[in-house]
Amino acid sequence: MKLGFLIAFLLAAHAQAADFDLLITDARIADGSGGPLVQGSIAVKGGRIVGIGQVKGSAEAVIDAGGKVAAPGFIDVHTHSEDICLIPAAENFLRMGVTTIITGNCGHSRTDVAKFFQEIEESRVALNVATLIGHGSVREQGMGGSFIRAPSDEQLATMKNLVDQAMKDGAVGLSTGLIYVPGSFAKTDELIALAKVAASHDGIYVSHMRYETVRIFEALDEILRIARESKIRAEVSHIKLSGPTAWGKAQEVLAVLDKARADGLKITHDQYAYTASSTGLRQTLPDAALEGERADFVARISDPKKKAEIIAKMAEMRARQGREDYGYAVIARCRADPSLNGKTIPEAAKVRRGSDSLEDQIEVILEIETQGGASAIFHGMNEDDLQAFLKHPLTMVASDGGPRRLGEDVPHPRSYGNNARVLGRYVRELKLLTLPEAVRRMTSLPAQTFHLKDRGTLLPGAHADIVIFDPDKVTDPSVFSDPHHYAEGFTDVIVNGGVTIRDGKLTEVRSGGPLRMEH
Structure with a gap:
């Protein structure tokens, strides 16, 4: 019994021994103020920052930043x-x-x-x-x-x-x-x-x-x-x-x-x-054409006079912007026809109508809107x-x-x-x-x-939202023609003290949640 008691005592003492939940060491700290980077450590306990700078103490978990930048x-x-x-x-x-x-x-x-x-x-x-x-x-x-x-x-x-x-x-x-x-x-x-x-x-x-x-x-x-x-x-x-x-x-x-x-x-x-x-491809259309339900839009373009008025307004919109056609617009998501995703409007017109003329570009835009619309990228x-x-x-x-x-x-x-x-x-x-x-x-x-209290800085008392990255390696491989690539150079991400990205890998930690305005 004495041995069991001693083991329990030692285990309890060990559990209480850690000063912090998390300690980030050897970081170049950008505290969010815009001031110079400072070499040091960041201590976290109970989801909050409790120490920053030359922090001493033990921790349940340690992240060695290895000289990388730690920021809010x-x-x-x-x-x-x-x-x-x-x-x-x-x-x-x-x-x-x-x-x-x-x-x-x-x-x-x-x-x-x-x-x-x-x-x-x-x-x-x-x-x-x-x-x-x-x-x-x-x-x-x-x-x-x-x-x-x-x-x-x-x-x-x-x-x-x-x-x-x-x-x-x-x-x-x-x-x-x-x-x-x-x-x-x-x-x-x-x-x-x-x-x-x-x-x-x-x-x-x-x-x-x-x-x-x-x-x-x-x-x-x-x-x-x-x-x-x-x-x-x-x-x-x-x-x-x-x-x-x-x-x-x-x-x-x-x-x-x-x-x-x-x-x-x-x-x-x-x-x-x-x-x-x-945004939506429908932004190439005049507002008045879009009032009501999609059935109302279909009815308008089925009426030759109303359709002509819509097309005339589209011409006015292009003229104000200095545009000759819709080559600057690329379809991002078309539910009715996913094969158009990634294509410019002239390319979509060529596929759908066999011609990339301005008239056919307009017809494709109108047709897509009747079929549920699409989102687009506008250069x-x-x-x-x-x-x-x-x-x-x-x-x-x-x-x-x-x-x-x-x-x-x-x-x-x-x-x-x-x-x-x-x-x-x-x-x-x-x-x-x-x-x-x-x-x-x-x-x-x-x-x-936005009056987000205790956010956006690395200061004692602030919520422990922290990102660690290598400024020499940060890059954005996602491009317009091939967008599905995660950013690189971010090794660790902490949300409310929970490590959600560790050494470049997504963890199972989900420590976020609603952020309510504090009145």
Whole structure:
């Protein structure tokens, strides 16, 4: 009995002997502030950082960083991840260092935030997931299928209640997608009314603005008015200039935003590191053609007069953008005909109709929409503008992507490589940003902007979201023609103290979950 007691005592003493759950040693620490890297260790206990620098003590687990960089887990403020529960490991995000995502962007979200968060908990999601409440989704639920008008007082009250409840349930703000139906039909006063509700909960207003083309200054006027009259923090989603007619105006755009900040508005912006966007192919069609159900669209193009009006509007849209045809658009996912995935619209027209004429390109676009639509990649931006926006100190790094399954469709490579591309191309190769500054744009700046408490920094008391990477080896092998490749150079990823990537391998640990706005 005495021997058994002694063994039990020694085992208990050993279990209590470790000072920390995890100790990361020999790291070059980028703490998220933008300051110089510091050699040292990071100690984690109970999911929080409890020591940093020259840490002494024992640990249940030790990761020897071997001189690699340790940084706060990256925060991707612009994702479309409403389907995160279907792909809970979200490996494409983890493998480029992302430990927190914000979904519900561009006006599209789950409107029952409490239920969404419950599903995230039940699905054992590997990441931290915050959400915005999407204006378009709220408008659709509040107004039904009739959108080309202002809401009635009763409908606006319903929409306000939906936003209010979502904010109470933990949403971080309100998003709009003002190039998408039904948001495109909303007037500014409606947006102000809903933004005021989000502001009352200390939320942020995040907008895919009405125009990103040569008319971008009209859109900037609108977002600044909303921020001013709603007394709300504002965020310009995926800041860009689309179409040749808009190229070269980046400094003018930034000057407008800098002046607004000087006048007292709190406004920031995010950006992905590619000169192509991705959204529904239906964005090549005029908004009025898309009101209602798909059957309504089919009826419109079956009417020769209405079809001619739609085609004429498409011509006006091309002219504003400086486009002669649709060769800049590549089909990413066409459910009705997956053989078109990866093909440009002219190539799809050649396959479907035997001709790549402009007329046949238009017919293919209309035909695809009648059959359920498609997502597409649009090569519409200029590298000089991209770099000008990226250099601005208030531009955050965000993918505009979502969770991906390897080999499925031909999606935009940003969902696999965005953060790696910034660190590899724009930091290491072009030296557009320093490494500590790039890390700040991915960590503390997003956390501060979206009021994510105790995130985005490596400081005692912060949640232990940590990424370890080799800055000399970080790269993004995912490309437009062959997108399904994970980012490289990230060896270890920790979420809330749980090691989800260890020595380059995905573990079974799922330590993420819903990230609610703290009021």
